Amino acid sequence: MNWNEVLRLPTTLLVILTGVLLLLALVQLLAARQHVRHRRHLTATGHSLLLVVFLLLAAFLGGIAMSLRGYRFFNEEAPVVQIDAHILSPQRWALTLTWPDGATRNVMLAGDDFQVDAIVLKWKLPAMLAGLPPLYRLDRLSGRYDDASQEMSAPRTVIDFSQAGAADLFDLKKQVPRWFPEVDTVFGSGAFLPMVDGGHYNVSLMRTGALVARPDDATAQRIGQPFGG
Incomplete structure (x- = not known):
């Protein structure tokens, strides 16, 4: 695989960023559940808001990635x-x-x-x-x-x-x-x-x-x- 060529695909970079955001969303979900168990509801709410933000950003970047399929930087x-x-x-x-x-x-x-x-x-x-x-x-x-x-x-x-x-x-x-x-x-x-x-x-x-x-x-x-x- 020619990684130099792969990294010239904007879709590849956007998919990587989408994956990072989804991973961050998962971290926020686990943290929110942990705080709920310990009855720290205010902190859990903050993590839940971050979870929503990361999911929205991931959906946005994922949509752009689909619209740029086949495009390359030059x-x-x-x-x-x-x-x-x-x-x-x-x-x-x-x-x-x-x-x-x-x-x-x-x-x-x-x-x-x-x-x-x-x-x-x-x-x-x-x-x-x-x-x-x-x-x-x-x-x-x-x-x-x-x-x-x-x-x-x-x-x-x-x-x-x-x-x-x-x-x-x-x-x-x-x-x-x-x-x-x-x-x-x-x-x-x-x-x-x-x-x-x-x-x-x-x-x-x-x-x-x-x-x-x-x-x-x-x-x-x-x-x-x-x-x-």
């Missing part, structure tokens, strides 16, 4: 995914996706190009000054045709990477923006490149929120165009 440039392409038939491809934590997934894609889309969340100035980095999550991978008319009529393939479902922060921000006053912007970013047989691509996200796809040198030569870093 700094100057964050590697998002590596893609290896192998052709099956004209405009039909088998792709192997490798995430920074070492996880892999095999998918089938139709088209001439692959397109990767991500959701990026930026904070307002107070949160940024406090050192809270932007968040991102990989949203989807899709096939793209070079011919616009074929794009409208040919079979489309879209691989959905969303994990949070209806509780995703991207949707919640649009539905109830007043609930998230510290969120500055939530926007999409995409990048695409032509697929070649045996191609290897690195997809990264810049701190500006721009998604960048780069082929390695051999793949760039096979594409026939100079793609820079």
